[in-house]
Amino acid sequence: MGGRYRLQERIGSGSMGSVHRAVDQLLGREVAVKLIASLARTEEERSRNEAEAKVLSQLNHHSLITLFDAGTEVSPSGTSIVWLAMELVQGSDLSRRLSKGTLPPRQVAYLAYDLAIGLDYMHRGGIVHRDIKPANILLFDYREDETRLRAKLTDFGVAQMAGDPSPQGDEFTGTAGFMSPEQVRSEPAGPPSDVYSLGLVLLRCLTGERAFPGMAVESALARLFRGPVIPDSVGPEWAGVLEAMTALEPGDRPSAHEVSEVMQDLTRAGRGRRSTEAFEDPDRVRAAEELGPTVEAEGDPALDRITALTSRLLGVPVAAVSIVGADRVWTVSGSGTRRGSAAAQESLCPVTVREDTPFIVDDVQHDLRTAADPLVVASPGFGFYAGVPLRNAEGLALGTLCVMDRAARSLTGDQEATLRDLAALAADILQLRQDVRDARDTAGYVPAEPAVAD
Structure with missing residues (x-):
């Protein structure tokens, strides 16, 4: 061709x-x-x-x-x-995956977040997909554990510009099991139609059942008279957002952007609490501020090899090891960046050390966790960030191993595991530096009456 x-x-x-x-x-x-x-x-x-x-x-x-x-x-x-x-996505589609059973709620939240920010981007550009269904959602790097599920929306064959007063002739503009009520009535389908269809997809992921079963006509007509049945088993948080997304009236549904905000919160369910207390711990701050200036000034070849390897393996232009103090961040090793220090508000590392798990932001310019951050606001060319807390032997998060890219992107499950492993190595090296420093301090102490060997 x-x-x-x-x-x-x-x-x-x-x-x-x-x-x-x-x-x-x-x-x-x-x-x-x-x-x-x-x-x-x-x-x-x-x-x-x-x-x-x-x-x-x-x-x-x-x-x-x-x-x-x-x-x-x-x-x-x-x-x-x-x-x-x-682009060829190396993975299955959601329809095939669901044939094996339901998805864990946190995985569904990750999937929903990806799709919601994609739809928000489309809707802001005046485009409506009109055929959101499992078969049109491609999955990649899916693993059978709790790693990050990622998704891409495809098949724009019946998409149209929002506000178009008429569909494309009398052509079929959706799939019966996931059509919105306005599509069933052959009315113009705007952004709320995509939100409704996404709601039915998420319900299918969580329950394993179609919300409106039966033959195509029966399935399509049923939603004109009632909303989908949302079982209590999905939990109150999911029930609330799904009910809103599948409201009969388009004006009662949240926007795709609002859905993405809710999914941000749901992705944290089951991931453990944020370790804000550890960040404010004076022992953590004291240890970081003792270690940071010293390593930043002296440098460390082993850390330099780790950041260079991280950049190469993950295909990112910037990788850095940083120590985070109360109001200062010391970059002690970097690939694509230099050693040095900066105010805490000029870095995402302080956010990372508050986390119990890796802090990964696919699109820092549009993710609610980072979009208003001063660093992001001042850096329109900043697209992607991922950081792992570096903990010492006492479990205190002294710093981070982070990677950055100019464009928004994602990490595969294997790449995230690689970043974790390299962060563990970096943490071990920092611990050795601390142990050597402590040993030197101890060796430098001279008692009043030193012992003399025979």
Whole structure:
């Protein structure tokens, strides 16, 4: 296709076309190529077939599938084939994953957060997806434990600009099991329609059951008269947000941005409390402020090797080990940055040492935990941050091993594990530095009557 993409096996199909694994022969990389065939013969008909490419070309967000290239080919018989070359996500879709059973609530919250910020980005750009369903949600780096579940939204074949007074003719604009009431009534579907459909997807993830079972017509009509049944087993926090997302009236539903805010809180459920007390602990502050200036001034080749290795393994431009005091942060080793100190408000490290677990922010400019941070506000080119607290033998979080990137991105489960392992090594080195310092202090103490060996 396009004189450059060699098609391989088919990896997906639907009413709008089929998707194949393919090789980009120019760049030597694997991609996904979607083929949409029709009998369109006029320019107007072909323009409608190219609608998905036009929608995707306007989108650039890590929670949405990325379009690389597109084109149209017409066979001698007049059949028009629209092809879309997109990023190939190495993983399953949510529909296949749910065939194995439900997802843990925290995993659902992670998934919902990714999708909600992606939808918020789309909606702010005036685009409505209109077909949110498990089969259109791609998962990657999924593992059978409590590691971070990540998702991308795909298949924009029936997307349209918000505010368009009419759907695309009389074409089908959704999937019966996850359509909003306004879609069932063939009314214009705005951003609240996507929020409703996402609510049904999340309910399916938590319960393992479709909210509106039955044949397509029966399933679609049922939601005109009632909301979905939300069992008590999902818990009060989930019940509240799901009821709001699936309200019958579009105006009663939260925005995608508001959903993402709620999911931020739900991702913390079961992760343990934040260790704010440890951050304010005077013993922690004293130990950090004794260690930080010394290591920053002297440097440490072992820490330098760790930050260089971290940068290389995770493919990030900046990796650093920092010590966090009461109002100062000392960068004691860095790859892509220099040693030095700065005020605490000019770093995300103070936030990291408050955490019991790694502090990972895929998009610092839009994540509510960081968007208002002075460092982020002053750094429009700052996109991604991940940090792990470095604890000493007493369990005090003296500093962090962190990585940063200019663009928003994600860490896979393996990458997060690698960051944890390297942080443990960095913590061991800092502990050795502290032990040596303590030993020197002890050796330098001379008693009034020193013992003399025979």
